[in-house]
Amino acid sequence: MTDQALVVFDGVAKRFGNFNAVEHMDLEIRKGEFLAIMGSSGCGKTTTLRMLAGLEAPTEGEIRLAGKRINDLPTWRRDTPMVWQSLALFPFLTVRENVEFSLRMRGVEKAERRQRVDKWLERMQITEFADRNVAHLSGGQRQRVALARSLVTEPEILLLDEPLSALDAHLKVRMQTVLSNLQKELGITFVYVTHSQSEAFSMADRVVIMSRGRIEQIGNPQEIYRAPRTRFVAEFLGSSNIFAGKVSAADGDAIRIATPSGEFDVARNPAKTLAKGDKATFVVSGDRVQLTNEKPTDAVNGVQASVVGEEFVGATAVIHLEGADGLELKAQKSHDELERLNLTPGAKIWMSWRTESSHILPGE
């Protein structure tokens, strides 16, 4: 991966009538990176991808591909192939003819076409199905055909629009490995749109989180997970406890924030300077808290909450709690740890954390 920008979104906006699908977006996509654009439905992630593919024209701003403005370049003159959510394989063509399609449209000679298609069929391990109708393939095989069809022109960038959403969980994980290996081997840029956190975080070098047409945060998965910038990101990632309040003291090692749930010491965030009286929001990740039946004697930060329920997540469980003021809290713990606790719904337990486990949201 190099830091050279392959695609630049420069103040790009897209409106459909009165609806702002994308609002003033500045984004650089680097050469050779795996970028995931994540958000819930209607956040503008697919519109962003479609603008890059040339299927939508931006209302404002400029999109540059390899330094050239491509706003007005029709999609068939860009080499920005896309893997569709529905895969959009041509049902009346065989696997080979599907893969061959873009070469045929670009007027590549028959002999060369054959050789390049063979190479990609081989690479995606679908040679044996070459002469079959795509309707007769399994989900995983169809995925591979779609990838081969998009990559046969050897583009610099591949766009993927939730391509794995139709697969079952097991196949999904397998295809994630296929995709991320493929991206590393080819060294080309992948732009992957998804609403799934696990897909984005397991494959991407950088993740863009969007909400209501705006970019909420860009960063590598660890960064975003450990240091969410806004409340939206923290909520979207799902495992955080969010406290909002006012700074009551800002002169010590930590900042003291008064919230309706009590006063807490919060680690300073270099990205946000706070003075006494400022509004502040901080999060504590659900896997960094302790749960105890009695009030802990040593911890600085703790709240008493009542148990709402327990959610089984494989090796761990998420305990849903409710604070005195109705605040929703979550803790992720191993089953061993939970055995010591009284988790009957309604039971009162204590949730506590160390000051350095808290994170101030700089964007709030």
Added chain:
Amino acid sequence: MSDFNRNPLIDWALKLYIALAFAFIFAPIAASFVFSLNIDRFPSLPLGGFSTIWYEAVYADPLVWEGLRNTLIVGATVSVVATALGFGAAYTDFRYKFFGKPFYLALALLPPTIPVVILGLAMLAFLSNVHLSGEVHSVIIAHVVMCAPFAMAICRLRLSQMDPSLEAAAWNLGASEWMAMRHVIVPFCRPAIFAALFITMAVSFDEFAVSWFVSGLHETLPVKVLGFLQGQVSPRINVIGTFVFLASMTLVILAQILLMKRSVAPKAGGNASELLP
């Protein structure tokens, strides 16, 4: 439904009902066929004896041949023009959103709901005003108006089964709009296009009322049949009736096979299109 849940009595009653319904529909046609092979001049029972003289008489009649020629020219031209128009209208509906689209659709699908006598009269009045009446092409124009909505309905149904991203996928893979039309939309619609060709040809083949108004001296076969009937009752009518029925049914059944194929394997038009060159 498993056999376990079946009442044999109801089963048999339903089968009988279907048999009766078919008998009711097809008895006149069957009778026409039977009498066409009967030696008697007038259709009466008991049958007089097997003969093909009426077929020979029809075969030897130049007027019938002229009618058939007109019918075939009209049918072939109409099916091609009406299908082209119908496909275009269906694609417009599929691809574009525009102001007044429901109105456009209603107008495009309207002609078959107009009583044929009124349509025939209107066609005659209009075509004679622009000096286009009384010729073979008058019948063609009138039939295209009547048939295009059928072609549109068939193509529209097919397009509605198409993944909307298919066309965009073709553009994305380097196909211009024309190339996508040629390499994706038309191949996808191929079974429907053939079905539309057959259906419109069958409609044109059978159509009597409008042809009667606008054909003038260039009568099509159904108009000819009426001419025969007015002059004399001849078993030749049974012969022509049998022929027209067989021709129309063949076309409709061909169309039906194409339409059934695609509903068996939706979004897998390849199966049906493999049958065709």
